[in-house]
């Protein structure tokens with residue numbers, strides 16, 4: 001996924017574009033660039049590498065202008081080189097365009113345009129857009145962009161400017177690559193995501209799929225790609241500028257780990273009553289599917305899929321309704337969307353823009369399934385595609401590794417499972433009230449756990465040089481083993497693998513030796529004794545054992561090389577607590593290894609391509 005910025009107004013566009021690209025750098029950071037229109041016409045500056053390299057290049061070029069676009073790239077077609085960086089221009093540098101998405105028919109378009117005499121310089125799919133717009137430029141930039149989009153197949157969010165018309169910026173969207181417009185007094189802003197507009201504009205308009213926006217100093221107009229006018233009231237931005245800053249933390253990831261008590265507390269607000277134990281989940285109420293429900297299918301990617309695995313387990317235990325947790329890219333590819341009128345589909349996504357998850361939801365809806373999404377971004381594609389949406393209230397999550405959004409998702413799936421337990425009559429209301437009260441106490445226990453950060457850093461220092469780490473867990477602890485492994489591998493580049501503890505002796509045990517730490521989620525619960533046996537099997541092969549143990553469990557602590565105590569909590573709520581030491585362990589190892597924990601190599605915050 002990539003980051004797009006745009007500005008038209010009375011001020012110099014460059015500072016806004018660079019500041020916005022820096023806030024969007026989590027979306028992609030292989031290369032970056034910007035294009036400005038000023039008295040000298042169209043000027044472009046772009047570099048491989050991060051925004052800092054672009055800032056140096058721009059300063060050296062003394063680039064200024066009141067109309068411009070910018071881009072930070074996560075490469076899909078073509079290596080991250082200066083030539084492949086965006087913006088891309090036509091041969092005569094009359095048009096500049098930046099793009100997020102994939103143009104699936106770019107090769108055929110390139111052949112046609114080359115036959116017409118257009119000369120290409122990059123290996124990207126995006127460059128065809130610049131040549132197409134230039135081909136139609138006689139119609140004026142807005143209509144030229146509209147015309148060009150009719151030739152495009154695939155997903156795109158684009159911003160385009162032209163030297164011939166230095167007063168207008170045109171944006172267009174086809175598919176699920178987001179674009180948000182910020183309205184100002186005598187100026188207008190464009191961004192791929194809200195963080196870039198915080199502190200800049202308070203009134204925003206989301207550009208929808210199949211829509212085009214024309215931004216001028218005196219206002220913004222929206223149309224459908226076939227020319228129908230659209231009137232959309234602006235919405236007020238949900239948070240302040242500091243939400244998109246690190247404040248006193250060294251990294252966004254650490255800040256967001258420490259924001260988890262609030263993320264869970266806010267997600268539970270007005271949904272779980274600590275006094276009465278009541279659950280209020282109107283997003284589930286009135287869904288007629290509940291009366292004939294024969295399956296719940298969670299569908300997601302990555303960390304969100306791990307939340308789905310926890311949800312699957314809890315839904316089955318609480319309600320007796322069969323549940324699955326589908327990896328989104330396999331779901332729609334494997335045709336799992338059978339005749340699903342009695343199925344509740346729960347797509348889970350932090351960004352709400354993950355292409356695989358959106359495609360899976362479309363397949364489920366086409367098969368007749370009712371959908372209730374769990375999503376962290378208001379107005380995202382997923383939030384608008386699902387029948388209903390349970391918004392997690394984790395706030396903006398900038399770090400590429402998902403942390404506070406994950407525990408917010410866990411609190412949402414827990415509420416959903418308890419609610420289904422009441423609906424099906426499987427759970428006694430008094431038990432649900434007790435669990436809900438315990439759930440409301442989780443944020444305070446999370447805060448206690450965060451106090452272990454320094455101790456966990458000391459543990460991390462002992463293992464930061466390892467090449468392989470195994471994570472083991474059983475039952476509800478198995479998804480946490482997967483999540484711990486994903487956190488470690490994605491920010492420290494250590495090969496880490498999560499496994500069901502019982503499966504370890506069916507293969508992975510061959511990996512165990514004195515150099516291979518094994519992280520065990522060994523909290524007191526239904527599978528504690530079996531986990532203890534697995535730990536003994538690891539120790540018998542000189543494996544070093546690091547265990548999350550229940551605070552006060554002296555026996556469990558004695559059994560392992562390193563014990564990280566987790567406050568006691570009901571089994572169903574333990575994933576919410578286990579997440580924190582696993583995140584801190586991965587974070588500290590990543591930092592100790594000198595990795596860029598907020599923007600790990602090759603990753604993007606939201607993968608908006610399939």
Ligand code: AGP
Nearest residue numbers: 302303304349350351354401402
């Ligand atoms: C999580 O740390 C990763 N960044 C990644 O697995 C992520 O969870 C996945 O790409 C899904 O993203 P989403 O929640 O925005 O859909």
